[in-house]
Amino acid sequence: MDDSIATWAAHVAEAxxxxxxxxxxxxxxxxAARAAQLGRGMEQDADLLAAAAVLHDVGYAPRLAVTGFHPIDGARFLRDEHNADERLVRxxxxHxxxxxxxxxxxxQEVMLVEFPLLDEPLLVDGLVWCDMTTTPDGKPTTVKERITEILSRYGPDxxxxxxxxxxxxxxxxxVARVEGSLPAQPRWG
Structure with a gap:
């Protein structure tokens, strides 16, 4: 059985x-599918990127929504209930x-104290690319379409x-930086 952090993360997110x-x-x-594509060039961190990708929105789960801010709620859940890897939590x-x-x-102060920014640009940028080039229904999209969709869904104010x-x-x-580092084929986003 595959006991990777990404497999564990997928089970947690699904549950x-x-x-x-x-x-x-x-x-x-x-x-997570986008992370699998991107992770091919990340060697040892591909599994961590895949885990963060599938778990990035876990804090939206109703039972986890304590503060109402899903990044904090998800990170606290992973840290406190699962003793998850610190890099994954951060x-x-x-994200x-x-x-x-x-x-x-x-x-902001809560975030900075509990979950300092991770100084690992490949992982941080990769997760931004994965999230911001995926629709709410899980389909690939462009970053501009994704930003427009978010503004439309939540309202500009x-x-x-x-x-x-x-x-x-x-x-x-x-996203431009990540896409600039990708191979010319296939086209991403």
Whole structure:
């Protein structure tokens, strides 16, 4: 049996999301599929990227939603209930520039104290690319379409809308950087 961290993570994410939030589960599976594509060039960190990808939204699970901010709720769940790898916990907490949204929510200090940013650009950027090029239904998309979809779903004046507008330049730059490092074929996104 495969006992990789990615396999464990997929079981955990499925248990928390598949019944309660099937669309969120579909997104998480799509993000994990993107990680599998990207991870081929990451050697020892491919499994960690895949685990973070499938778990990045686990904090949306209703039983885990304590603060209402899914990066913190998911990271605390992984840390406290599963004693998960610290790098994995920090990736989940800080995925897709979550620190900027934490600031919008008054939770920036909590994030910085409990889950400091991980100084591993390949993993951090890779997870941004995986998340921000996957639709809510788990299909590949472009980063611009994804940002537009998020703004449309939440509204431009919501906390998420304000966050995504602030984070957009960094998200776009990160996705461009990752896509610039990918082989010419096949086309991604």
């Amino acid at each position: 928390e999301l598949s019944v309660a939030l099937p669309r969120r589960w579909a997104h998480s599976q799509g993000v 990736l989940v907490a800080n 897709s520039f979550a620190l900027l949204e934490a600031e919008e929510r008054g939770l 919501s906390i998420v809308g304000r966050f995504i507008r602030r984070a957009s330049p960094q998200i776009l730059a990160t």
